[in-house]
Amino acid sequence: MDFRPSLDPNSEVPLYRQLYDEISKGIRSGRMGAGSRLPATRELAGLLGLNRTTVSAAYELLEAEGLIRGQVGRGSFVTGAPPAESLDWTRLLNPGTPVPPGSDASISFATSRPAGDLFPLEDFRASARAVLDHPDLASILQLGSPAGYDPLRRYLLESARAKGLAGPADDLIVTNGCQQALDLIGRVLVRAGDTVAVEDPVYPGLKNVFAEMGAQLIGVPDIDQLPRVLERARPKLLVLTPNFQNPTGNTIGLAQRRAALDAARVYGVPVIENDAYGELRYEGEDLPALKLLEAGAGSVVLLRSFSKISFPGLRVGWALGPKPVMDRLRQAKQAADLHTDQLSQAVLLEFARSGRLAEHRHRIVEAGRERLRATLEGCARHMPAGTRTTRPEGGMNLWVELPHPLDAGDLLARAQQEGVAYLPGRYFAVSRFVPGALRLSFAGLSPDEIGRGLATLGGVFRAEAERAAVAMDSSPAMV
Amino acid sequence: MDFRPSLDPNSEVPLYRQLYDEISKGIRSGRMGAGSRLPATRELAGLLGLNRTTVSAAYELLEAEGLIRGQVGRGSFVTGAPPAESLDWTRLLNPGTPVPPGSDASISFATSRPAGDLFPLEDFRASARAVLDHPDLASILQLGSPAGYDPLRRYLLESARAKGLAGPADDLIVTNGCQQALDLIGRVLVRAGDTVAVEDPVYPGLKNVFAEMGAQLIGVPDIDQLPRVLERARPKLLVLTPNFQNPTGNTIGLAQRRAALDAARVYGVPVIENDAYGELRYEGEDLPALKLLEAGAGSVVLLRSFSKISFPGLRVGWALGPKPVMDRLRQAKQAADLHTDQLSQAVLLEFARSGRLAEHRHRIVEAGRERLRATLEGCARHMPAGTRTTRPEGGMNLWVELPHPLDAGDLLARAQQEGVAYLPGRYFAVSRFVPGALRLSFAGLSPDEIGRGLATLGGVFRAEAERAAVAMDSSPAMV
Numbered sequence A, B: 001m002d003f004r005p006s007l008d009p010n011s012e013v014p015l016y017r018q019l020y021d022e023i024s025k026g027i028r029s030g031r032m033g034a035g036s037r038l039p040a041t042r043e044l045a046g047l048l049g050l051n052r053t054t055v056s057a058a059y060e061l062l063e064a065e066g067l068i069r070g071q072v073g074r075g076s077f078v079t080g081a082p083p084a085e086s087l088d089w090t091r092l093l094n095p096g097t098p099v100p101p102g103s104d105a106s107i108s109f110a111t112s113r114p115a116g117d118l119f120p121l122e123d124f125r126a127s128a129r130a131v132l133d134h135p136d137l138a139s140i141l142q143l144g145s146p147a148g149y150d151p152l153r154r155y156l157l158e159s160a161r162a163k164g165l166a167g168p169a170d171d172l173i174v175t176n177g178c179q180q181a182l183d184l185i186g187r188v189l190v191r192a193g194d195t196v197a198v199e200d201p202v203y204p205g206l207k208n209v210f211a212e213m214g215a216q217l218i219g220v221p222d223i224d225q226l227p228r229v230l231e232r233a234r235p236k237l238l239v240l241t242p243n244f245q246n247p248t249g250n251t252i253g254l255a256q257r258r259a260a261l262d263a264a265r266v267y268g269v270p271v272i273e274n275d276a277y278g279e280l281r282y283e284g285e286d287l288p289a290l291k292l293l294e295a296g297a298g299s300v301v302l303l304r305s306f307s308k309i310s311f312p313g314l315r316v317g318w319a320l321g322p323k324p325v326m327d328r329l330r331q332a333k334q335a336a337d338l339h340t341d342q343l344s345q346a347v348l349l350e351f352a353r354s355g356r357l358a359e360h361r362h363r364i365v366e367a368g369r370e371r372l373r374a375t376l377e378g379c380a381r382h383m384p385a386g387t388r389t390t391r392p393e394g395g396m397n398l399w400v401e402l403p404h405p406l407d408a409g410d411l412l413a414r415a416q417q418e419g420v421a422y423l424p425g426r427y428f429a430v431s432r433f434v435p436g437a438l439r440l441s442f443a444g445l446s447p448d449e450i451g452r453g454l455a456t457l458g459g460v461f462r463a464e465a466e467r468a469a470v471a472m473d474s475s476p477a478m479v
Helices: A015-028 A041-048 A052-064 A121-132 A137-141 A150-162 A177-189 A204-211 A223-233 A254-266 A323-337 A342-353 A356-382 A408-417 A447-474 B015-028 B041-048 B052-064 B121-132 B137-141 B150-162 B177-189 B204-211 B223-233 B254-266 B323-337 B342-353 B356-382 B408-417 B447-474
Strands: A068-071 A075-078 A170-175 A195-199 A216-220 A237-240 A271-274 A300-305 A317-322 A397-401 A437-441 B068-071 B075-078 B170-175 B195-199 B216-220 B237-240 B271-274 B300-305 B317-322 B397-401 B437-441
Touching: A015 A052, A041 A052, A052 A068, A052 A075, A121 A137, A121 A342, A121 A356, A121 B121, A121 B137, A137 A342, A137 B121, A150 A170, A150 A317, A150 A342, A170 A177, A170 A323, A177 A204, A177 A237, A177 A271, A177 A300, A177 A317, A177 A323, A177 B323, A195 A204, A195 A223, A204 A216, A204 B323, A216 A223, A223 A237, A223 A254, A237 A254, A254 A271, A317 A323, A323 B177, A323 B204, A342 A356, A342 B342, A356 A397, A356 A447, A408 A447, B015 B052, B041 B052, B052 B068, B052 B075, B121 B137, B121 B342, B121 B356, B137 B342, B150 B170, B150 B317, B150 B342, B170 B177, B170 B323, B177 B204, B177 B237, B177 B271, B177 B300, B177 B317, B177 B323, B195 B204, B195 B223, B204 B216, B216 B223, B223 B237, B223 B254, B237 B254, B254 B271, B317 B323, B342 B356, B356 B397, B356 B447, B408 B447
Parallel strands: A195 A216, A195 A237, A237 A271, A271 A300, B195 B216, B195 B237, B237 B271, B271 B300
Antiparallel strands: A068 A075, A170 A317, A300 A317, A397 A437, B068 B075, B170 B317, B300 B317, B397 B437
16 A cells, blocks of 8 residues: 655644544545455554554544554555435434525625625724724623624614613514514514414515424515404514515505504514614605504514624524513523624724714615616516516615516526526415516616616516417417 | 703704704703793794794704794793603513523632633733734725625635645535524524424524524433434434533443434434534643544534624624535524624634634633632532532533532522522533523633632532531421
């Protein structure tokens, strides 16, 4: 056997261990096949300039692991890696939930995220540098509190108080974005078998977090039906996205917000106000949050996040609500991951407190308005006759329903061949599935990309609509 | 009513909304008590230089919320905040798990964390600055992958491959430290009612994450009893901490590692190798990881983390194991919080790849050795006769058992009065509770603090031991 391991006598790793590692890797990688003979300990010791006991120790370890076997008078042979008696993981693993596929389409409407080319990199760097120069940098790097980095937590709570969102009975906990806030809320309020009422359609992240807990989801297709749904299903929890909902982009009106709160109060159902997009209004006037409208009744937990208005790669959001809930969320947060990353909390605090966040938000609201307009115009111009779209006033998403018999799921492959991606309706369906439905996430694309992408999509969809119309015409008449 | 709201005509917030906010805050804060009269709309409009319809719109909103009421011919009056018809959250919330209290003792042995004064701040800053200058900073700040920041994920996987830890059937996912890895593993493998075998004692974070899922914990007080425990309990999962376990500081020997793997294989139990401390060995020689010893059998998932060897405020760890498990963990990660913070992943990658992590580790191993020695010496010198301690060879923790009848839980208050804190054994007990037991986390304290802290603790414990001996002597003889 030609064998020349490279050992480092100055390493902290003992030589016998280095030798063991080298041979072990050789065997596991298949370079030293079963049956190969290892040099005798004396021979290898001489070859490598090692003490013979060093080689013996390595061989012993290899033998104890079943990788080699010594035969008296003949030396040591590779047995090969022991047969893998694999665990049947598929039997052990809890069933999962379908996650939307990624896409490498050149124009992708598939992800609800801000435009990377609008990130204010210099402002980000300035905020990060301020943190690096922070006199108490060491405490930012040290183990933190499950409630969040205290200066950020206090800043957020005071801002919420100044807006009338937080009362004396409220507290706030920092989370890894709204997604983790939903997860923690599920952990403290939902058990397998419980019912959770959500808008229908709703984004997969929200569906999956509760589905993975074994909850049963009840879809609310129309907010006006909410009282009926609550009365019938008596859910453990109601999750609403009042502003620019994902995927529809719809906003719940003021009267409907009041009615929803009334219904929730009548049936004793806590309300989770999922508000990642609320600060991205491009048209019309802000409506008061459910948390404000409930006027201290203590049945709403408000979730907000820096992700959609700044840098989603930094995972920082927060939950605001009655103290008993926040106390329990803090425990759940500690069990989940101890606390949210403190470097990002400190950088985002600096980004917000310095006014840079407000400036950036101003710019992305301008950009979002243009992009939304380009999306609505592109849909009007290119989509087949009979297509319906929502009319969002903000956010990142728009909902499209193609006319019968078009199936947005079936057509995705063709669109991707043409370099354009979107998410078909099935990922968002709760109780009601519309084959023609799809979500267009427009915020990450330039108006030009939006225009070109929708021209391509429209071409694919119109071609299919024409094909279907011809097929329909030429099919035998029903008698 | 004396009322002078400050409104900003240049704000993006419409004036009616600003006015509404101001009055609403006044009422909710109690500054405007129930019964106070609001100025007439015409009067207030004149006073503030506003259009009367602006004031009317604000009043309408206040009235719709029940905060004020208009009386014909008399004007509008504050009704006070509507009575809070509070939800009974205590009825709704799932039961929690006890979390150890924080401590403001001047010398605290209560937290297993590295010393903040050893943080290499300049090296951290240099790593962070390199990330700020990264040509692809925008993609670090953008929404990432649930598997982790890809350059870090590949770096960790390649390092693991080079050490023989990862085979072709393995994959790796980045998590928010080992704590989240445990949580995600629980989510994909454990259901309420399942049994999880853990060392006894074990740290609260590990107990709580499975307890919150409704799992039943089975304690393994002695690794030699593991086969019997597995045979009897047939747990869904076995979690072992082979190196410098928290809280005992104990290490599982090579023969015992093999026996544990054999037993787990015989009973088909997956093994979670929880190895946050493995790189902090102060004495003796490294032992091969279970993941290495299992030789590709695919039944071990290895958890490691940057937290204990660098900056715990940055929450980055990873799980390495068979692909089907990693695929499912990725789904669970997406539901839990989308992905781990990318800024910290990029900074830690730079910190590791530049060699700064290895240098830092070298220094903290030196420091840890000193601190462990100071702790063992302090215990030998100051603890009451009959005290037993473990003899860790690394890590951050040491386990102490005070002689009967001392109760470490009862004595904590007295120790804290003297300015010293620790965690009593009850937080770590799984099936077996030892009243005299306590954990000393020494890594965050200087040798001098350790010496002074143990002198104080020893004083408290010896005084109690003497008091107990006197009480025993003077108690009536049993007849």
